[in-house]
Amino acid sequence: MDNNPSNENHQTNIEKEDTLTTRQGHPVTNNQNIRTVGNRGPATLENYDFIEKISHFDREKVPERIVHARGAGAHGYFETYGTVGDEPVSKYTRAKVFNGKGKRTPVFARFSTVVGGLDSPETARDPRGFAIKFYTEDGNWDLVGNNLKIFFIRDAMKFPDMIHAFRADPVTNMQDPERFFDFCANSPESFHMVTFVYSPWGIPANYRMMQGSGVNTYKWVNQEGKAVLVKYHWEPKQGIKNLTVKEAAEIQAKSVNHATQDLYEAIERGDFPEWELFVQIMEDGPHPELDFDPLDDTKLWPEDQFPWLPVGKMVLNKNPENYFMEVEQAAFGTGVLVDGLDFSDDKMLQGRTFSYSDTQRYRVGANYLQLPINAAKKRVATNQEGGQLRHYNDKAPGQNPHVNYEPSILGGLTEAEQVGKEYTPKVEGNLVRESIDRNDNTKQAGETYRRFEQWEKDELINNLVNDLSICDKRIQDKMIALAEEADEEYGRRLREGIAAKVKEMGNTNMEAGEEFHPLGAKDAPEAVDDAIRKGREADPY
Numbered sequence: 001m002d003n004n005p006s007n008e009n010h011q012t013n014i015e016k017e018d019t020l021t022t023r024q025g026h027p028v029t030n031n032q033n034i035r036t037v038g039n040r041g042p043a044t045l046e047n048y049d050f051i052e053k054i055s056h057f058d059r060e061k062v063p064e065r066i067v068h069a070r071g072a073g074a075h076g077y078f079e080t081y082g083t084v085g086d087e088p089v090s091k092y093t094r095a096k097v098f099n100g101k102g103k104r105t106p107v108f109a110r111f112s113t114v115v116g117g118l119d120s121p122e123t124a125r126d127p128r129g130f131a132i133k134f135y136t137e138d139g140n141w142d143l144v145g146n147n148l149k150i151f152f153i154r155d156a157m158k159f160p161d162m163i164h165a166f167r168a169d170p171v172t173n174m175q176d177p178e179r180f181f182d183f184c185a186n187s188p189e190s191f192h193m194v195t196f197v198y199s200p201w202g203i204p205a206n207y208r209m210m211q212g213s214g215v216n217t218y219k220w221v222n223q224e225g226k227a228v229l230v231k232y233h234w235e236p237k238q239g240i241k242n243l244t245v246k247e248a249a250e251i252q253a254k255s256v257n258h259a260t261q262d263l264y265e266a267i268e269r270g271d272f273p274e275w276e277l278f279v280q281i282m283e284d285g286p287h288p289e290l291d292f293d294p295l296d297d298t299k300l301w302p303e304d305q306f307p308w309l310p311v312g313k314m315v316l317n318k319n320p321e322n323y324f325m326e327v328e329q330a331a332f333g334t335g336v337l338v339d340g341l342d343f344s345d346d347k348m349l350q351g352r353t354f355s356y357s358d359t360q361r362y363r364v365g366a367n368y369l370q371l372p373i374n375a376a377k378k379r380v381a382t383n384q385e386g387g388q389l390r391h392y393n394d395k396a397p398g399q400n401p402h403v404n405y406e407p408s409i410l411g412g413l414t415e416a417e418q419v420g421k422e423y424t425p426k427v428e429g430n431l432v433r434e435s436i437d438r439n440d441n442t443k444q445a446g447e448t449y450r451r452f453e454q455w456e457k458d459e460l461i462n463n464l465v466n467d468l469s470i471c472d473k474r475i476q477d478k479m480i481a482l483a484e485e486a487d488e489e490y491g492r493r494l495r496e497g498i499a500a501k502v503k504e505m506g507n508t509n510m511e512a513g514e515e516f517h518p519l520g521a522k523d524a525p526e527a528v529d530d531a532i533r534k535g536r537e538a539d540p541y
Contacts, residue, residue: 156351
């Protein structure tokens with residue numbers, strides 16, 4: 001790939017053979033100072049270079065993903081249009097991956113379910129992971145998101161609790177809707193996401209026919225150091241298809257691997273799936289004129305105010321040669337950005353930036369970035385040493401092997417020369433532990449409900465009723481109240497549906513925990529009896 005910085009609008013950090021880089025291949029321009037609010041601190045969590053450096057150091061002396069365990073992947077390329085809408089992309093970002101119409105960057109994509117384990121069915125009601133690794137000329141860029149454009153929570157502090165509530169009960173080892181709705185009813189910011197997940201959008205037909213989103217708010221930075229807020233959206237050229245519960249059950253009865261099989265076979269027959277990448281752009285700042293905070297990842301940016309602007313397309317044209325080596329060991333992180341791309345103050349993004357890469361160090365090992373699927377496709381030179389499964393020395397040609405530190409005058413690595421003006425937003429305020437102050441939790445959920453087609457509304461209400469009907473009445477009341485606040489029809493249909501279902505079940509005082517079944521699998525309790533009733537007796541042998 002061409003690393004010629006001749007295009008002034010896309011000139012990035014100048015590196016030489018002895019330039020210090022991160023393991024992602026990013027040139028290090030400042031190895032002396034972490035990023036802080038003012039020069040006295042405090043430090044910020046998105047100190048990616050520092051976290052990579054110190055976390056590897058912590059592991060120098062010498063498992064299945066917690067989430068997104070079940071997945072499929074493929075290789076391909078991203079082709080940039082060189083523009084954002086009708087404007088040159090250099091107006092907004094100096095990132096080379098978007099520079100030059102027709103330029104292609106190799107990528108690896110991994111799609112996944114979120115909550116289930118490695119052998120869970122691909123028909124589960126669950127968000128789908130949508131992660132892309134761009135092997136750019138300036139080092140790796142990971143765009144890590146989901147198929148849905150929002151999330152359940154807006155603060156990373158709640159993530160472990162959310163996943164615990166959604167996964168199996170620690171006593172019974174079974175998923176339980178009551179645990180799911182107990183968390184969601186008491187985390188009202190989740191209601192918009194619940195509306196999506198319990199609709200047919202919660203069960204995409206396969207990986208090829210689903211949307212993708214970066215979910216979090218990021219920033220683009222241009223040559224002059226000016227930044228804008230951005231949201232990323234992938235649109236499948238194959239169209240979008242979702243499933244009802246009945247349709248998903250019929251598919252699952254035949255295969256639990258249908259989405260993996262669909263992706264693999266489509267690529268094998270030359271029917272290469274494509275997605276177009278769009279961005280939404282907003283001026284940097286808090287935007288008090290909006291009724292939502294642009295950093296809140298439980299919210300959509302209205303398309304009529306912030307139009308989708310095409311910037312490129314992705315084509316997947318090669319299947320993995322070995323699933324474990326490429327799909328299972330592929331490691332992504334939201335902190336993996338290249339020059340011209342930056343973080344926003346999105347609290348979920350800042351928490352994910354540490355958590356994702358730290359998970360990979362635990363799961364794959366301290367040297368996970370030396371694996372071919374994760375390694376940058378450019379020169380890498382670091383001062384990192386040791387650690388589990390280190391298998392080559394990522395040093396520069398002619399580097400003094402005795403010098404594994406910086407700064408040095410004895411032939412060690414040196415800092416890159418920074419060309420583009422650094423983006424230095426002013427941050428001021430008291431250090432607090434508070435939620436953002438524009439936190440309307442139901443308005444957009446109501447708008448989403450009203451946009452649904454009638455069959456999608458019917459499926460949503462039916463799915464919610466089936467699972468909420470076995471929950472504690474206090475949880476039912478909280479969820480009904482959120483639905484009523486979102487939309488009168490939404491709330492009324494949910495209230496009437498739960499009342500009718502509870503009456504049908506003949507137990508209006510159902511206690512918590514009387515019945516358990518996986519989310520969205522309303523007939524699961526019957527399956528237990530069916531297995532006994534329909535089982536054929538056999539003599540021992």
